[in-house]
Amino acid sequence: MALSSPGTGTSEATAAPSRPARGLLPLLLVGNTAMYALYIGVAGVLLALQVAEIDPAHKVANFGLIGGVSAIFATVFNPVAGALSDRSGRRNPWVLGGGLLALPAMFLLGLADTILLIMIAWCLGQAVMNVYQAAITSVVPDRVPVSARGRASAAVGLGLPFGSTIGALLGAAFSDDFRTGYLVFGAITAGAAVLFTACTREERLPARAPMPVRAQLAAFTAALRDHDFRWAFIGRALLVLGYFAVSAYQLYILQDHTALPEGMEPEEAVALLMPLNSVAMVLSTVLGGYLSDRFDRRKLFVGASALLSALALLIPAFSTGWTAMLAFSVVNGLGFGCYMAVDTALVTMVLPAAEDAARDMGVLNIANAGPQIIAPFIASVVVSVSGGYTALFLVAAVLSVAGALAVKPIRSVR
Incomplete structure (x- = not known):
C-alpha cells in the first residue's frame, strides 16, 4: 500500500474539462474503497x-520482512505505472489491467505455504495493485476541473475509512479460510475496475514523454x-x-499485548476497532478541514x-486493557484524519512553484510511501x-x- 495525496496524479491534465463527467465521483469512491x-x-x-x-x-520478524520488501515493490511500480500511463495518454486500460490481475495475484497468495512464497505472492499483489492505484489516482487531475477538485479529493479520501472498515470486517469473516478471503478481495477489486472502466468515458490525452532519471533527481532536490x-x-x-509502524502490527498487538474480553478473538477485535477508527477519521477530516x-x-x-x-499512542503503551485499545482507535483516528x-492543504500553500505543482506533490508522496x-x-x-510492543x-x-x-x-503559512 502506498498512501497518496488525493488529486496528485503522476501528471497534470493538459485540458481539464469544465466539469467532471456524470457519475465520476461516486465511481472514484467505489474504486478507491475497493483498493x-x-x-x-x-x-x-x-x-x-x-x-x-x-x-x-518468528511472526514479527517475518511479517516485517514481507511488509518491507513488498513496500519496495509498491514504491517502484506506482511511479513506473504512472509514467507508462502518461506515455499512453490513457488511464482506463491500466485501471482495468491492474484490477483484473489482482484476482490471480490473490489466488497465488492463498496457495502460498512458506514465508518465501508468501513474500513473492504479496510482492506481485503490491505490484498489480499499484498499477491500479497509480492510474485511478491520475484520473482526478486528468478529468476533474480545479473548481471541483475538493469534491473529487473527498471522494478519493473517503475510500480509506470506508475501505478500511469493509476490509477489516471481511478479513475477520474469512479469518479461518484464507484462500476464500483472498479471492473475495481480488474479486471486489476486479469488479470495481470493470465497473469504473465500463461506466466512465475516456478521451485519449496527448502522450507525454517520460522525464529522464537525472531530471527527476534534479526536480526532487530542487x-x-x-x-x-x-x-x-x-x-x-x-x-x-510512526502511524504505519503501529498499524501494520495491529493484529499481533491484539494477540500478544492487549487483554481482550473473554471469548473475543483478535481478528474480531480488528473488525470492531477499524470502524471506530474510520468514523473518527471521517469526522476529524471534515471538521479539521472546515475549522482550519x-x-x-x-x-x-x-x-x-x-x-x-x-497522545493516542501513549494510551496502549501504559495500559494493555481492551478499553485502552478502544480509546486509542478513536483518538488516533481523530488525530490522523x-x-x-x-x-x-498546508502543503499546497508551500509548493515552491505553481507551474511545478503536480511534480512537487509527487515529491511529497515520497514522504507517504518511503x-x-x-x-x-x-x-x-x-x-x-525490547521484547514487547510498549516500546513500539x-x-x-x-x-x-x-x-x-x-x-x-x-x-509562509500561519
Whole structure:
C-alpha cells in the first residue's frame, strides 16, 4: 500500500474539462474503497494470520520482512505505472489491467505455504495493485476541473475509512479460510475496475514523454531546497512512519499485548476497532478541514493533530486493557484524519512553484510511501529488541511529536 495525496496524479491534465463527467465521483469512491479494502483486509488481517500460522515464533520478524520488501515493490511500480500511463495518454486500460490481475495475484497468495512464497505472492499483489492505484489516482487531475477538485479529493479520501472498515470486517469473516478471503478481495477489486472502466468515458490525452532519471533527481532536490516545503516533507514523513509502524502490527498487538474480553478473538477485535477508527477519521477530516479554513490556521491544526496522535499512542503503551485499545482507535483516528486533511492543504500553500505543482506533490508522496518501506523493519527491530510492543508505541509517539514540531519552522503559512 502506498498512501497518496488525493488529486496528485503522476501528471497534470493538459485540458481539464469544465466539469467532471456524470457519475465520476461516486465511481472514484467505489474504486478507491475497493483498493483500500484489499490493502487493509489482506495486509492487516489475512496476511498477518497466515504468517503467524506458518511460523508463530518468528511472526514479527517475518511479517516485517514481507511488509518491507513488498513496500519496495509498491514504491517502484506506482511511479513506473504512472509514467507508462502518461506515455499512453490513457488511464482506463491500466485501471482495468491492474484490477483484473489482482484476482490471480490473490489466488497465488492463498496457495502460498512458506514465508518465501508468501513474500513473492504479496510482492506481485503490491505490484498489480499499484498499477491500479497509480492510474485511478491520475484520473482526478486528468478529468476533474480545479473548481471541483475538493469534491473529487473527498471522494478519493473517503475510500480509506470506508475501505478500511469493509476490509477489516471481511478479513475477520474469512479469518479461518484464507484462500476464500483472498479471492473475495481480488474479486471486489476486479469488479470495481470493470465497473469504473465500463461506466466512465475516456478521451485519449496527448502522450507525454517520460522525464529522464537525472531530471527527476534534479526536480526532487530542487523541491527540497525550498525551506518551507522541506519542513512540510519532513513532518509528513515522520508522522506517517510512526502511524504505519503501529498499524501494520495491529493484529499481533491484539494477540500478544492487549487483554481482550473473554471469548473475543483478535481478528474480531480488528473488525470492531477499524470502524471506530474510520468514523473518527471521517469526522476529524471534515471538521479539521472546515475549522482550519474558518480560522485560517494550518500550522496550529497540523501540529495539534500530530500531538493528538502521539497522545493516542501513549494510551496502549501504559495500559494493555481492551478499553485502552478502544480509546486509542478513536483518538488516533481523530488525530490522523485531521492531520492528513489539513496538512495536505498546508502543503499546497508551500509548493515552491505553481507551474511545478503536480511534480512537487509527487515529491511529497515520497514522504507517504518511503516511511511505509522502512516502518515494518523498524517496528520488527523495536519489538524484537525490547521484547514487547510498549516500546513500539513509545517510539511511534516520539515520531509523532517530532512531526508536530516540524511544522513550527514553516514561515509562509500561519
